[in-house]
Amino acid sequence: MSEKIVSMQTYAIIFATLVVFTVITYRVSLIDLGVLNFVVALTIAAIKASLVALFFMHARWSPRVTQLVIASSLFWLFILLSLTLADYIARGPNWTHGLRYPANP
Amino acid sequence: MAETNTVIGAHHASFAHQFDDPEQQRQAGALGMWVFLATEVLFFGGLFTAYTIYRLANPEVFAVASNELDLTLGFINTLVLICSSFTMATAVYNAQHGNRKWLIFFLCATVVLGMVFLGIKAVEYAQKFEHHLVPGAHFTIEGTDPNKAQMFFSLYFAMTGLHALHMIIGAGMMIVLIAMAWRNRFSPEYHTPVELGGLYWHFVDIIWIFLFPLLYLLGRSTIGH
Numbered sequence: 001m002s003e004k005i006v007s008m009q010t011y012a013i014i015f016a017t018l019v020v021f022t023v024i025t026y027r028v029s030l031i032d033l034g035v036l037n038f039v040v041a042l043t044i045a046a047i048k049a050s051l052v053a054l055f056f057m058h059a060r061w062s063p064r065v066t067q068l069v070i071a072s073s074l075f076w077l078f079i080l081l082s083l084t085l086a087d088y089i090a091r092g093p094n095w096t097h098g099l100r101y102p103a104n105p
Numbered sequence: 106m107a108e109t110n111t112v113i114g115a116h117h118a119s120f121a122h123q124f125d126d127p128e129q130q131r132q133a134g135a136l137g138m139w140v141f142l143a144t145e146v147l148f149f150g151g152l153f154t155a156y157t158i159y160r161l162a163n164p165e166v167f168a169v170a171s172n173e174l175d176l177t178l179g180f181i182n183t184l185v186l187i188c189s190s191f192t193m194a195t196a197v198y199n200a201q202h203g204n205r206k207w208l209i210f211f212l213c214a215t216v217v218l219g220m221v222f223l224g225i226k227a228v229e230y231a232q233k234f235e236h237h238l239v240p241g242a243h244f245t246i247e248g249t250d251p252n253k254a255q256m257f258f259s260l261y262f263a264m265t266g267l268h269a270l271h272m273i274i275g276a277g278m279m280i281v282l283i284a285m286a287w288r289n290r291f292s293p294e295y296h297t298p299v300e301l302g303g304l305y306w307h308f309v310d311i312i313w314i315f316l317f318p319l320l321y322l323l324g325r326s327t328i329g330h
Contacts, residue, residue: 003128003131003201005198005201005202006194006198008195008198011191011194011195011198012191014194015187015188015190015191015194018187018190019184019187022180022183022184022187022317025317025318025322026176026180026322029318029322029325029326030325030326031326032326032327033326037322037326041318041319041322042318044318045314045315045317045318048314049311049314049315052190052307052310052311052314053307053311055194056190056191056193056194056303056307057303057304057307057308062135062139063132063136065136066132066135066136066139069136069139069140069143070139070143072143073139073142073143073146073147074146076143076146076147076150077146077147077150077153080147080150080151080154081150081153081154081157084154084158085154085157085158085161088158088161095162096162096163099158099159099162101252101253101255101256102240102252102255102256102259104251104252
């Protein structure tokens with residue numbers, strides 16, 4: 001297996017898609033969709049990040065072991081986020097009381 | 106085998122003898138870079154986790170505080186970074202084809218776009234100081250609990266600051282790559298440093314792709330200016 005050479009045409013399409021998604025995420029944030037604003041913003045960010053990783057970073061054509069490292073980095077991030085959140089939320093309705101803040105300005 | 110290696114080694118000074126062939130060496134280099142980037146994901150992950158906890162606890166405060174950020178500059182900076190990722194990908198493409206001139210050109214373009222990003226970031230930071238939005242004794246904010254709003258700005262400066270530090274390191278790497286390309290160190294057979302520098306640069310772009318919506322786009326529709 002030799003190094004994958006991605007065509008300039010593919011790079012240009014990915015670049016244009018990233019710009020379009022950036023404009024969409026900006027415009028949508030100005031429309032009130034309630035909780036969906038957050039969902040849309042994060043979904044678009046995830047799509048953009050995937051496009052950069054898969055095409056610009058050649059993850060799509062990387063050896064399996066490299067793809068395993070990428071997947072495991074996301075898995076560990078998932079552990080970090082989910083177990084920390086599970087801890088806080090399991091403290092009950094007053095879970096925010098233990099949070100610390102900077103001193104009064 | 107040793108004989109084959111000597112022959113290949115004679116042609117490519119950059120080929121290390123512990124590898125079977127240059128392709129294996131290239132893949133090992135890329136794998137090492139990805140392992141490093143996995144540690145970076147968790148490095149930033151700690152900040153993203155802190156952000157998530159405090160935002161869940163104070164959704165309204167974060168929405169008001171986020172509206173103090175300059176949306177236009179944040180939006181422009183997002184586009185600047187995407188452009189720099191494109192020029193970086195193009196630099197790798199030219200390295201693969203042995204176009205030394207265009208490789209140097211696109212590496213320079215990437216550095217310039219990186220500097221534009223940092224320049225805009227500096228303008229934003231200066232605005233925060235002028236508007237008394239830097240956490241500390243002079244912090245003031247209207248319409249919300251300043252004590253909790255400080256937390257948003259602490260996270261803002263920590264996350265964008267760490268990101269900016271990565272940009273500075275990335276720009277330094279680009280300058281080293283430009284110097285190496287200038288000395289004709291790369292060829293279609295060997296350009297792993299360009300590829301690995303590209304991986305790092307794109308990773309820093311991905312971090313910003315998440316920072317932009319998380320920091321700039323909260324409550325824009327309901328609060329607005």
